[in-house]
Each structure stands twice: as structure tokens, then as C-alpha cells.
Amino acid sequence: MEEEAKEQKISRKKVAVLPWMRNPVDISSFNNCPLTQLPFLHPRMKAALSSSGIDSPFPVQVAVWQETIGPGSFERDICVNSPTGSGKTLAYALPIVQILSSRAVKCLRALVVLPTRDLALQVMDVFASIAPAVGLSVGLAVGQSSIADEISMLIERPKLEAGVCYDPESRPMELRSAVDILVATPGRLMDHINNTKGFTLEHLRFLVVDETDRLLREAYQSWLPTVLQCTSSSVDDLFAYASPPLASTFGSLKTIRRVGVERGFKSKPYPRLVKMVLSATLTQDPSKLAQLDLHHPLFLTSGKIRYQLPQSLESFKLICEPKLKPLYLVSLLQSLQGEKAIVFTSSVESTHRLCTLLKFFGDLGIKIKEYSGHQHQTLRSKTLRGFREGGLQVLVSSDAMTRGMDVKGVRNVINYDKPPYIKTYIHRAGRTARAGNYGRCFTLLHQDEVNQFKKLLKKADIDSCPVYTVPSDSIESLRLSYDTSLEILKESVEMETFKKHKIGFKSSSKRKR
Numbered sequence: 001m002e003e004e005a006k007e008q009k010i011s012r013k014k015v016a017v018l019p020w021m022r023n024p025v026d027i028s029s030f031n032n033c034p035l036t037q038l039p040f041l042h043p044r045m046k047a048a049l050s051s052s053g054i055d056s057p058f059p060v061q062v063a064v065w066q067e068t069i070g071p072g073s074f075e076r077d078i079c080v081n082s083p084t085g086s087g088k089t090l091a092y093a094l095p096i097v098q099i100l101s102s103r104a105v106k107c108l109r110a111l112v113v114l115p116t117r118d119l120a121l122q123v124m125d126v127f128a129s130i131a132p133a134v135g136l137s138v139g140l141a142v143g144q145s146s147i148a149d150e151i152s153m154l155i156e157r158p159k160l161e162a163g164v165c166y167d168p169e170s171r172p173m174e175l176r177s178a179v180d181i182l183v184a185t186p187g188r189l190m191d192h193i194n195n196t197k198g199f200t201l202e203h204l205r206f207l208v209v210d211e212t213d214r215l216l217r218e219a220y221q222s223w224l225p226t227v228l229q230c231t232s233s234s235v236d237d238l239f240a241y242a243s244p245p246l247a248s249t250f251g252s253l254k255t256i257r258r259v260g261v262e263r264g265f266k267s268k269p270y271p272r273l274v275k276m277v278l279s280a281t282l283t284q285d286p287s288k289l290a291q292l293d294l295h296h297p298l299f300l301t302s303g304k305i306r307y308q309l310p311q312s313l314e315s316f317k318l319i320c321e322p323k324l325k326p327l328y329l330v331s332l333l334q335s336l337q338g339e340k341a342i343v344f345t346s347s348v349e350s351t352h353r354l355c356t357l358l359k360f361f362g363d364l365g366i367k368i369k370e371y372s373g374h375q376h377q378t379l380r381s382k383t384l385r386g387f388r389e390g391g392l393q394v395l396v397s398s399d400a401m402t403r404g405m406d407v408k409g410v411r412n413v414i415n416y417d418k419p420p421y422i423k424t425y426i427h428r429a430g431r432t433a434r435a436g437n438y439g440r441c442f443t444l445l446h447q448d449e450v451n452q453f454k455k456l457l458k459k460a461d462i463d464s465c466p467v468y469t470v471p472s473d474s475i476e477s478l479r480l481s482y483d484t485s486l487e488i489l490k491e492s493v494e495m496e497t498f499k500k501h502k503i504g505f506k507s508s509s510k511r512k513r
């Protein structure tokens, strides 16, 4: 959050935009086109896409394809700024899988980094829907399973002949990657880089940093400099092959990087590592972008406005009487008649409190659960599954759900707490109105927040945000249950605090013992 504030400050100071950002490729000048018109698309990928219901690539996918497989032929690194739900995941997955489909030997050639586990799982599913069709394997490194299980999925051990005794000194085990593409979060990625035998990034050809602005704030064990370091082979390394390769724990494979002839790439290794960075709110901060060490970056963005909302999204504000905000929320939820909705709050604590309060409200006829970063991953995944499958209608969430999450059928987003930054508004609102579908974003405000909110929307050139009203008699009719549920909530909070203290006391006295 602090970082986000810093970036807002920088943008207020009008830091000069980097030269390569000044003349972007306009994604909105591209149209959806039938799959048959994507030049060179592998027929088996085409079939896999069609069977997943994808018949015509979206503009961002056509634009990126043109700059990678088309005439652009991956000569430059790709930076994409395109609205939420516009299809950025396939925009990078398609060209990567297409290029790697002609690979002869399996090794880790594409790494996709995402900020959260649920997001990584989602992206893994996208790759898994097309990569196997052309014989590529996709792996996941997010800490969902034990590290040992993860290693056995990622690293292939040679099959040893039964009955033969091997001396590890004279014949070190040749470990190889079991995957061509890896989807990872920074934490688990660093674990594998530091500790997993046979895990190497030396053959990497593609590095995708999805949700870039969020990941550049993630300094976890300096994951980005480490990845860049692991993938850059010095010119000296290029001639190391003059002597026979030593069997190492990294395997005997080598990606032959010859001295480059590529434009602007004199005396650097080739094929180079191609980087693709994407976000709906891509940072323009030069010092942040410098961390990526981009090669002649090509900027692709939608239209002229920096922060764009999906065209199929409508924004509304709901002015609430002080102290009665929960009643307005309940009344709004009731008016949605069972449509899927995500309610965003400002913190994990208020997510928990609000969700508990809603549960005490009597039978609202709506299945509601909380989803926050403080919950155990198993519980979070279960909740998400329930929401995806339709068993739940409403998710009360902290900002853990804000970025990238794609749940089909979410028609409404509700900002219970006003988003502090325009970027937060864009990402929260972007959980609906995805892939061209209609969606609404409601923001609950007290009268004294209205002006501030107007200014916030102005940053994304949003002038129209009509007032949405809920019937006043519905508020009145809810008052009685509200008072009762507030009482129960108070008791429940006291009980939880007591339990926490008790556990804290027990563990501290154990420590003393």
C-alpha cells in the first residue's frame, strides 16, 4: 500500500514518461478475428482452443501475436497495458506455446511469475488447456504441495537399470526438467532456485512477469535480480563448450546462445531471454521498469487513457447514512436477486467482521463466505471453488481477490470500503465485466467521501458515476435484525479475542517452560 502511495505521488509529480512508452501500439485498433486468421497458429493448438470455447482471439491477443509470431518476431520485449478481463493471459500463453511447440528437447524454457498462489493456479489452467496439445508439459511451483512432491513433478530422474550398482562419484545423476513451462510465485521459485538439484533457468527463453506493477513491489529474497542473474550467460560461458560438457547436477543440456546478430543486440547472447510484462495498470515509473532490464521494449496499450475500465462495466455510487452502512449493503445484496457478487473491504479484519455480521443477520437467502489473505490456503481454495461452482453467491474479500482473479458469472462488485487508489478501484471493479460481459461496480460512500471519490475516478477519466438507490423501506425493515446481529457480533468478537489471548498465553507459558 505504501508503495502504491509512492507511485501515486510520483505520477502527480509528472515524471517524464520513458521514450519507448510515448508511441505505443494501440491495442484498440485491432479487432477480434477468427482463429483461422491467426497466421501460423499450430493446428493442434487451434483445436485445443476451439474445444475450450475460444473461437476468436481478443484484440490484445491479436496484437501480441502480431509482435511475436507475426512480423514482430519477438525482436523486442513486450509490455502490455490492457484493461482487466481483456484476455492478457492467453495473449502471452499463445505465442509462447506456439514457439516452444517446435522444441526438440525438454527443458525449462518459459517461466511465468505471478504474485499469488490462486492466480498462479488460474494461469496454470490456461497453459494446461493448450500446451499438452503440442507435447509441452506445464509445472507449478506455488507451495500448494510439499516441496518434495513439487520437486518430483518438476525434476526428472534418470531411470536406472535394476540390479546395477551406480557410483554417484563416477556417474553423477543427470537430472532434467520435467516441464517446459513453469508457473510460479516468487517464494517457491526462490526455494527451487536455491535448493532444488537439477532446477535451472539457464535454458530459459521466456520470462513473463504478470501483474507487473504488483510483482515489482514484491522484493521477496530479491527474486527478480536472481532470476535475471540465473538466465544471463556471460560471453565467456559461450565458449565453455569448447571442452566436453561436464555432467552436472544441472544436466548435460545446454542452450546454445551464439553471439547475437539481432538488432541492437551486438555481442550479447542469442537467443536472448524474451521478457513479457503485463498489467491493467502498468507502472510508468522508470526506476521500477529499469529493474526488468528490458530489451528495446515495445509498449502495447488500449487507447489513450492510462487507466481504462472495461467498456461493458457500469459504475454506481450508493450514499449511505453514517452507522447504517451494513444495512445498505444487505439491501443492495437482496436487490441483486442471487447474482454473483464480490464485496471488497479495506482489510482482512473488516472482511472477517463484515462477513460475521452478515451471517448473524438472519436468513438472507444468500450464501456468503469470506476470502482473505489471513485464511489457510486450503480453506481459501475451498471457498473459491464453491464460488466458481455456484454454491456461494457472495464473497466478502480483502484485497486478496483484487487482482487477476477470474470467476465466471460475477455480475457485481461492491466496494464496501472506498478504494484508496484508482489502481485499487480498477482491479477490484475488473473482477466483473470480463471478456466483454456486462458488469456493475457499486461503491458505498458516506456523504463526506463523495468528492474524494469523484477525484479518484477522474484519474481514470470516469466522469459518470450515477447514484444508485435502495428502497428506504427496506432499510427500515432491516433495522431490527441489524440491532440484534450487532449484539451477537459484539459477543462473538469478544469470544474470539478471548480465545486468541488464551492461545497466546498457552504458547508463551510453554515457551517459558
Ligand SMILES: Nc1ncnc2c1ncn2[C@@H]1O[C@H](COP(=O)(O)OP(=O)(O)OP(=O)(O)O)[C@@H](O)[C@H]1O
Binding pocket: 053, 054, 055, 056, 057, 058, 061, 082, 083, 084, 085, 086, 087, 088, 089, 090, 279, 280, 403, 404, 405, 406, 430, 434, 435
Ligand atoms: N479469445 C477469447 N475468447 C473468449 N474468451 C476469452 C478469450 N480470451 C480470454 N477469454 C476469457 O476472458 C476472461 C479474462 O481473461 P484473462 O483472465 O486473461 O484477463 P486479463 O486481461 O488477464 O484480466 P486481469 O487484468 O484482471 O488479470 C477469462 O475468463 C478467459 O477465459
